[in-house]
Amino acid sequence: MIIVTTDFVPGKEIKELKGFVRGSTVQSKHIGKDIMAGLKTIVGGELKEYTEMMEEARQKAIGRMVEDAKQKGANAIICIRLETSAVMQNASEIIAYGTAVVVE
Template sequence: MIITTSDTIVGKEIVKTIGLVRGSTVRARNIGSDIFAGLKNIVGGEISEYTKLLADAREQSIKRMLDDAKSVGADAIVEVRFTTSAVMSGCSEILAYGTAVNLK
């Protein structure tokens, strides 16, 4: 399946717009990472535990968006976007969404 942030796909014709598809996940930090992050905040640098946590969350949300698109018979997803929101202290939702389409 083709996934793109643009509204067109080079060499393909969109023949049907199916509609919105999405996938999300909510992830929580853990106390060990928070302690390490606090130390990193003092000396500076990347907090690799959080980087990995967010990368994994993005991949999970993409997979769920793909599953949603497959369930409605899509060939591709265009105009893909990501958004995040705080659900509660220490928890964030990562949402991937786009427009499911059929191609010719």
């Protein structure tokens, strides 16, 4: 599956539009991660526990978007975007979306 943020795939011709595709996941914070992150905010530095959690969430959302595109018969996704939002105090949603296409 080709995935790009542009509205075309370099060197390929779009033969067919398959439509909007998306994938999402909601991740909650773990109490252990909260404690470690709280300590880090005192001294500063990267919150690696959250960085890892969000990377895993992005990969899940992209994987689900790819599955949606495959079910529609696409071999590429153009105009991909990633967004995040707070669902509740200790949970965030990551959504990946784009346009499924067939390229040659």
